Amino acid sequence: MRKNKKWINTISxxxxxxxxxxSVVLAQSSSTNYRVEESYFxxxxxxxxxSTNYRARQSTGSxxxxxxxxxxxxxxxxxxxxxxxFLEAGVTGADIDFGTLAANAPSFASSQAGACNCTFYVRSxxxxxxxxxxxxxxxxxxxxxxxxxxxxxxSASTTESVEEFGINLVANTAPGSIGAAPVNVPDxxxxxxxxxxxxxxTNQYKYNNGDTIATSPATAxxxxxxxxxxxxxYIIKPSTITPAGQYTMRHVIVAVATF
Numbered sequence: 001m002r003k004n005k006k007w008i009n010t011i012s013x014x015x016x017x018x019x020x021x022x023s024v025v026l027a028q029s030s031s032t033n034y035r036v037e038e039s040y041f042x043x044x045x046x047x048x049x050x051s052t053n054y055r056a057r058q059s060t061g062s063x064x065x066x067x068x069x070x071x072x073x074x075x076x077x078x079x080x081x082x083x084x085x086f087l088e089a090g091v092t093g094a095d096i097d098f099g100t101l102a103a104n105a106p107s108f109a110s111s112q113a114g115a116c117n118c119t120f121y122v123r124s125x126x127x128x129x130x131x132x133x134x135x136x137x138x139x140x141x142x143x144x145x146x147x148x149x150x151x152x153x154x155s156a157s158t159t160e161s162v163e164e165f166g167i168n169l170v171a172n173t174a175p176g177s178i179g180a181a182p183v184n185v186p187d188x189x190x191x192x193x194x195x196x197x198x199x200x201x202t203n204q205y206k207y208n209n210g211d212t213i214a215t216s217p218a219t220a221x222x223x224x225x226x227x228x229x230x231x232x233x234y235i236i237k238p239s240t241i242t243p244a245g246q247y248t249m250r251h252v253i254v255a256v257a258t259f
Contacts, residue, residue: 087130087257088123092229098236106156106164106237110178121185122193122255123227124216130257132196132214132230138165138207139236141245147236153198153206156235163239166205169195169213169230174203179233182214185226192217193228205235213253 098107110119124130138147150166156175157164172179184191194200196212214230232251 086125089255091120101238103160103238103240105158106175106235108176108178108235110231110233119232121227121229130216131212133254134211134213135252135254137209139247139249141247145243149207150205151208153204160240163242165236166207167232167234168199168205170202172203172233180231183229191226191228
């Protein structure tokens with residue numbers, strides 16, 4: 001096979017798909033004789049204050065403010081809060097162009113943008129857990145030749161006979177200073193996203209299509225109610241016999257929540 005020295009690769013982490021798992025949510029207290037849409041206990045307030053010209057929720061005080069949960073129940077105490085669960089995901093940093101690749105050293109980059117230094121974010125409310133799944137084949141050439149994935153966790157290779165593509169979601173120093181740890185917004189008491197095993201080790205990379213790369217909650221009974229920003233770092237290296245061409249990847253990331 002002819003040896004080729006010119007490699008072009010463009011990776012785009014630009015698509016987030018969101019799937020909701022059907023589940024039962026008990027937002028009301030009821031019996032055969034009554035039904036309470038939302039319960040309020042405090043020094044004063046009204047769940048639905050409205051007229052022809054306005055509509056509002058209001059309170060004059062709060063007896064406590066906390067997120068209380070166990071494996072069997074959950075309650076949010078404090079000022080009026082919405083009762084509808086949701087899951088939101090978005091991309092904030094999208095494109096990477098590796099240019100010409102070489103067989104004796106890996107190319108590397110992170111997709112980052114904005115103050116949050118993140119590739120994508122997941123925001124949830126009243127969910128018991130979520131999983132983020134990578135759902136794309138490795139970079140593929142115009143002739144449908146798929147780059148070899150780094151299926152076993154390890155350092156980036158410099159061996160010319162090795163072809164590999166891998167990712168992780170942490171801050172790294174090798175093969176370059178790339179990536180960042182996930183950031184819970186506004187802090188760890190509101191959001192509890194974490195990196196999944198296999199993608200959480202500094203300077204170690206892997207890739208398997210269909211793997212879970214991030215999850216919530218990090219601690220049992222501490223359901224995520226905030227936003228977590230994630231940064232994906234990519235490495236890629238051809239071998240001396242990798243066919244030349246332009247390799248591209250449209251990185252689809254699927255967030256699935258349980259309520």
